[in-house]
Amino acid sequence: MTLDTVTHAAEHPEDDQPFAELGLRPEEYDRICEILGRRPTSSELAMYSVMWSEHCSYKSSKVHLRQFGNKQPEGGWPQLMVGIGENAGVVDVGDGWAVTFKIESHNHPSFIEPYQGAATGVGGIVRDILSMGARPIAIADPLRFGPADAPDTKRVLPGVVAGIGGYGNCLGLPTIGGETVFDASYAGNPLVNALCIGAMRHEDVHLASARGVGNLIVLYGARTGGDGIGGVSVLASETFDAEGPAKRPAVQVGDPFMEKLLIEATLEVLHTGLVEGIQDLGGAGISCATSELASNGEGGMHVWLDRVLLRDSSLSPEEILMSESQERMCAVVTPDNIDAFMAICAKWDVEAVVIGEVNDSGRLTIDYHGERIVDVPPRTVAHEGPVYQRPMSRPMDLDALQADSSDVLPRPTTGAELKKTLLTMVASANLASKAWITDQYDRYVLGNTVLAQPEDTGMVRIDESSGRGVAVSTDCNGRFVRLDPYAGTQLALAEAYRNVAVSGARPTAVSNCLNFGSPEDPEVMWTFAEAVRGLADGCLELGIPVTGGNVSFYNSTADTAILPTPVIAVLGVIDDVERRTPMAWGPDGELIYLLGDTRAEFSGSEWAHVMHGHLGGQPPRVDLAREALLADICIAGSRDGMLTAAHDVADGGVAQTLVEMALRAGVGARLWVPDDLDAAMFLWSESAGRAVVVVARSEEMRFTDMCAARGMPATRIGVVDSGLGAELGFTSSGDAGQVLDLSGKFTVSLAQLREAYEGTLPDLFDSGFSR
Amino acid sequence: MARVIVDVMLKPEILDPQGRAVSGALTRLGITGVNDVRQGKRFEITVDGNVADVDESAMRSIAEELLSNPVIEDYTLRIEP
Amino acid sequence: MARVIVDVMLKPEILDPQGRAVSGALTRLGITGVNDVRQGKRFEITVDGNVADVDESAMRSIAEELLSNPVIEDYTLRIEP
């Protein structure tokens, strides 16, 4: 085996290097040579190639994502403590508390090995949050699959769900929300996004930087193995002689137990003040952690790579640098504190080793058994990668698509047709109950979960004495984004914002996971750019900053890209979780109001999708000022005790909202269609800016006066009614005798609705044998 | 009756947290000399007929497609009387 | 190096839901003639020294007290070079 050292590289400029196999373009390779003044060593090439990949460098998206920082109110965002650029942004949530949250994708690994792909997706995002100094407190999982009845969905979905549960449950984090959407475009390219929230005191916020000459770099957690380095094996096979290295797995296996120990050990070293800087190891492993730490610090760093504890002794230095082995972290520790640091790791059975030192060289140097294999300016690896202005063009088919409105599709009119449509819609895969999935997730662990699925938002208490809490919701209707990426992304933002607000929390910050096709396709790139522009403008208008996020490109099978899917997460703050508004309506006689305007807006709707298999037209109108007003009213209603229940209106329209409220409560209602609407429009239009709220009779005047004064249309559409002689309450037989009655149109029993709503997923997935 | 035995183990290069947990327990119990522990799955499939009647290729494809995931696991299969 | 192989299977009278699920999947795949499927665990313990050096009784007590739960499981143990 020959080691490609810095000296050797300088002396042998002629050696061919497999940069193209590593995904670098010729001009990118030339730039590396120019930066170094020589050809890179194979280890340097490995580092640059992975750090300059789309995934790590954001080279296609960077120019667009800048808007999130640039479009901000004068004087900046008051609630933002740490902005974009760090592992995750940090938001001030009051009383000295700070919260950090972020979403990340693990789409491709989850297709190859659903269980492990999804599991390690959760593990990765949890370490991101941990690296900010926060205790992870909850997770959520926005998911997209191919058609629910497709054979491959039967393979992928149960594995993904078991993987998220297997990791999250074992780690001890409650899963408090997510999404499950089925669409043919995701067949062969499911989306598995994972979100984590963490909480900390203001003074505990930590950043990833290596400062202080003489400080030590500690690598701790799992040992380094050959995980996820399929690509770099090219290099290894160049450097190794004939027999070559062992075959390297592209799939990583998660060890949630190790992650749990890593969390406890990390929080203990943070809280005892033993750490100067901290960084998680995710994609690009040690390459990423060392170059980012060094780049963020002011000096340089030296690493002894042979000190890294290995699980597989046959790894080459290039592979050690690239390995994506899970459950590892890096910390910067002063020499004075190193013994105490090591003792805490030992207490938690976590292996740790000093692999490097901060110096004032301004360079990142790495030695392997005494030989110099890397000598680079760290910023050029971590932060000064290539940036592209990719060509963009508006999709050719967009005009035709937008002209083909769903509003002209035939709608049901008779009572019988309406009832049949209702039952079909409620049982359709996207609208049906997701309990089959969410019942596999522990939502109780840590004892602070106030709201979780199937509520509009997940909500957790962060301070037991004051009751302060945070809420989070994720949303995206990819069909709306397909029809109009700018408006569609704002609709996703609006929906997540609304979900948080209806439960009484004040929306405060945004994170996102932008799942798109290939950035090299100008139409995809245009769509992406419009989505980012829409999100940045929308956030500015709503007054909530984007604190971070993730871009996942190349989501396509053969030549078909997925529906553009910018998943938007909104975080809200509530000063006292006791006042949260749940979705189940309360006792008999309470009044059901629809807030907002209903228009004929069926394009991109679930109704058009399920009943007509149709996609075309313009998505519903966006009115963010109206969304903000709706939020104010819901929050005021919660604070002043006017609302007993609230539920937002989104996929499946008012019909779906009412069914979910009734089924959650096990109590029926008498409903009527507002005078100016046709029944189908009332039930299934997806006009934005609406919510259904429930008001006690004693509060009705006060509530409607408030709405009138603030210009919010409020229409009484029904009354909670448990029916004559029917038993009330939440007992298991609560459905007995309960009906939803749409005056003059139809009556449907809750039992029948429940059967339709709850039967679909078990019928599809129960029989599956999952490895 | 014949028995088809399929042993499924994680590939050697793949992390085996289960084996590691057993390993750790052995160390804590004071057992020495243990180099490595791997934990896998064992399937015992009882089929009608005798050994010669078993459709081995069908069984292999089951082992490969249903009982293991070739991306991370290897299997061995044998047929016993 | 010697290898100690411990196979742990649920006792026959204990319901094996995993084996049952595999059975069901086989039927759905159109495989006939399968009578029963049981799923268990397989441990491969690599120990220093050769076969003769292995302390079999220590290994048996590990198999019995750690690797299996005698209330519900049976184990078999063999030592291979």
Added chain:
Amino acid sequence: MTARIGVVTFPGSLDDRDAARAIRIAGGEPVVLWHADADVRGVDAVVLPGGFSYGDYLRCGAIAKFAPVMGTVIEQARTGLPVLGICNGFQILCESHLLPGALTRNDHLHFICRDQRLRIDATDTVWTAAYTPGEEIVIPLKNGEGGYVADESTLDALEAEGRVVARYLEVNPNGSRRDIAGVADPTGRIVGLMPHPEHAVEALTGPSTDGLGFFASMVTSLIESAP
């Protein structure tokens, strides 16, 4: 007089903080016990909390039973130290042979988290005295390996001796034999329970406050028996 109730933290314990909170709400004093420490700090009773001790990769509870703290707990339990094992704690008690039977993979093969209705069948244990016989409660259940099994004669004996502490109602969520959700030892001092009473002690975060009775029973019994 205080009721000092220890809560053991194993590597991988998850519901230890919740158990401590439940003890506090019930009026007791939770005492932190560490797996690697054989000292149980003179506590009056012990809770083995839920979670995934040592990852539960081998078999739930199989590795935890060898922890130093368990040496002491097992020894003192045999001479009267009250112990409540919840979920993973129940599994540890069975693995340690302080309780009969074993907990196996759920019959439907999935982890399940649901609000579970139970009937308290034995109120003569130190952990259930606050309930009325036959009382129905709803508390969270969350497990992947919660199917209680034992041989027929053991099951018959448990029933005959009134040692089935709680049974699942409406749905048997994991295939437990005879719908058993929890059992006691012959003295009624050692109790194992699959569902999680510690997650049902505050109306805000649980489906009910029905779980408080387990902790209140213990606190009351300790205070009453104080000299």
